[in-house]
Amino acid sequence: FINNGKIQDASSSPTAGALYLEYTSSQFPIINLQSNYFEGNIGQLAGAIYIQTSSALNSDVIKLDGSTFVSNTAIATSGNSDIYSNSNLNALFGLNNEYYHPIEVSSKWDTSLATQNITLSKSINNPETYYFKNIKSAQDFASRFKSWNSKITVVGQVNEDEVIQFSSGITIEGKKKIVDLTDHGIINLSSGFSESQIILTGTNTLRWLEFDRNLDSKSQQLISISGGITTIDDCKFTGSTSTDSGNFAFINTAAETTITNSEFIG
Numbered sequence: 001f002i003n004n005g006k007i008q009d010a011s012s013s014p015t016a017g018a019l020y021l022e023y024t025s026s027q028f029p030i031i032n033l034q035s036n037y038f039e040g041n042i043g044q045l046a047g048a049i050y051i052q053t054s055s056a057l058n059s060d061v062i063k064l065d066g067s068t069f070v071s072n073t074a075i076a077t078s079g080n081s082d083i084y085s086n087s088n089l090n091a092l093f094g095l096n097n098e099y100y101h102p103i104e105v106s107s108k109w110d111t112s113l114a115t116q117n118i119t120l121s122k123s124i125n126n127p128e129t130y131y132f133k134n135i136k137s138a139q140d141f142a143s144r145f146k147s148w149n150s151k152i153t154v155v156g157q158v159n160e161d162e163v164i165q166f167s168s169g170i171t172i173e174g175k176k177k178i179v180d181l182t183d184h185g186i187i188n189l190s191s192g193f194s195e196s197q198i199i200l201t202g203t204n205t206l207r208w209l210e211f212d213r214n215l216d217s218k219s220q221q222l223i224s225i226s227g228g229i230t231t232i233d234d235c236k237f238t239g240s241t242s243t244d245s246g247n248f249a250f251i252n253t254a255a256e257t258t259i260t261n262s263e264f265i266g
Contacts, residue, residue: 001017001018001019001036001037001038001039001041001048002037002038002039002040002041003039003040003041004017004018004041004042005017005018005041005042005043005047006040006041006042014043014044015043015044015045015046015050016041016043016044016045016046016047016048016049016050016084017041017042017043017046017047017048017072017073018038018041018043018047018048018049018072019033019048019049019050020050020052021049021050021051021052021062022051022052022053023051023052023053023054023057024054025054026054026055028053028057028058028061029061030060030061030062030063031061031062031063032063033049033062033063033064033067034063034064034065034066034067035065035066035067036067036068037067037068037070038067038068038069038070038072038082039068039069039070039071039072040070040071040072041072041073042072042073042074042075043073043074043075043079044074044075044076044079045074045076045078045079045080045084046072046074046079046080046081046082046083046084047072047073047074047079047080047081047082048069048072048081048082048083049082049083049084050083050084050085051083051084051085051086051087051089051146052085052086053085053086053087054087055087056087056088056089056090056091057085057087057089057091057092058091059091059092059097059098062092064092064099064120065120065121065122066119066120066121067119067120068117068118068119068120069082069083069117069118069119069120069144070116070117070118071116072144080143080144080145080146081143081144082118082144082145083144083145083146084146085146085147088146088147089145089146089147090147090149092145092147093145093146093147093148093149094147094148094149094168095149095150095151095169095171096123097123098122098123099120099121099122099123099145100123100127100150101123101127101128101129101130101150102127102129102130102150102151102152102153103129103130103131103132103138103141103150103151103152103153104129104130104131104132104152104153104154104155105131105132105133105134105135105137105138105152105153105154105155105158106131106133106154106155106156106157106158107133107134107156107157107158107159108155108156109131109132109133110133118141118144133158134158134159134160135152135154135158135160135164135172135187136160136162136164138150138152139164139165139166142166142168142170147168148168149168149169149170149171149202150170150171151171151172151173152170152171152172152173153172153173153174153175153176153185154172154173154174154185154186154187154209155185156185156186157185157186157187157188158185158186158187158188159188159190160187160188160189160190160191160197161189161190161191161192162191163191163193163195163196163197163198163199164197164198164199165198165199165200166199166200166201166202166204167201167202168201168202169200169201169202169203169204169228170200170202170204170205171204171205171206172204172205172206172207172209173185173205173206173207173208173209174186174207174208174209174210175208184208184209184210184234184235184236185208185209185210186209186210186212187209187210187211187212188212188214189211189212189213189214189217189219189222190213190214190216190217191217191218191219192216192217192218193218193219194218194219194220195219195220195221195224196219196220196221196222196223196224196252197217197219197221197222197223198222198223198224199223199224199226200223200224200225200226200228200230201225201226201227201228201255202227202228203228203229203230204225204228204229204230204231205230205231205233206223206230206231206232206233206235207231207232207233207234207235208233208234208235209235209236210235210236210237210238211223211235211236211237211238211250212238212239213237213238213239213248214239215239217239220247220248220249221248221249221250221251221252222237222249222250222251223250223251223252224251224252224253225251225252225253225254225255225257226254226255227254227255228255228256229255229256229257230253230255230256230257230258231257231258231260232251232257232258232259232260232262233258233259233260233261233262234260234261234262235262235263236262236263236264236265237250237251237262237263237264237265238265239265250264
């Protein structure tokens with residue numbers, strides 16, 4: 001499936017660039033899409049595949065093993081560039097589910113899978129780890145698939161100068177296990193915008209991390225929690241003073257939030 005859905009007037013592009021799948025009853029037939037190739041497709045809500053269903057799918061309904069996605073585009077910001085659905089796809093792309101892959105981020109890597117080739121493979125015993133240069137790159141990758149949720153491990157430190165937003169929940173940790181001897185992963189934050197730099201909804205866990213607001217940051221909030229349930233454990237927040245004037249808060253929450261064993265240094 002290559003270069004489908006491209007119309008000169010982008011607003012007239014189809015809902016899905018390549019495939020539109022609609023389940024009209026709760027009896028889901030199995031659709032085998034293994035080892036297909038989707039590149040350069042454009043749709044309003046899904047660059048490659050749109051799945052219309054009245055309820056969440058089980059992981060065995062759609063088989064995607066070996067299918068490759070490259071440079072597909074969803075025009076609507078609410079869509080997903082590779083696979084979108086009107087329902088939850090957590091069974092496919094959720095944490096520890098069918099196509100789950102752990103993510104590691106570090107400034108020593110210069111990797112982004114936002115548009116590059118990605119071939120889906122089932123997570124069995126030891127799923128492949130994806131490597132990114134920062135959390136923003138991981139967010140860009142997550143936006144390719146509806147309900148994508150992974151565990152992100154910060155290795156060493158990362159530099160973030162853009163707004164980061166996860167709407168399906170996320171786990172970000174500064175080390176893989178509590179018994180690891182490595183110190184906390186460091187997130188250097190230097191947004192040029194006044195809005196919150198990290199925006200979270202869904203179920204989130206942040207632990208073993210150090211959040212450092214750089215002097216040139218204009219962000220008035222480091223983390224904004226607008227919904228869901230968030231747990232923050234054993235984290236350190238530093239650098240409330242910056243060259244930008246105005247009120248500042250490390251965390252602004254309008255949802256259930258638990259903070260334990262953490263330190264805030266102005």
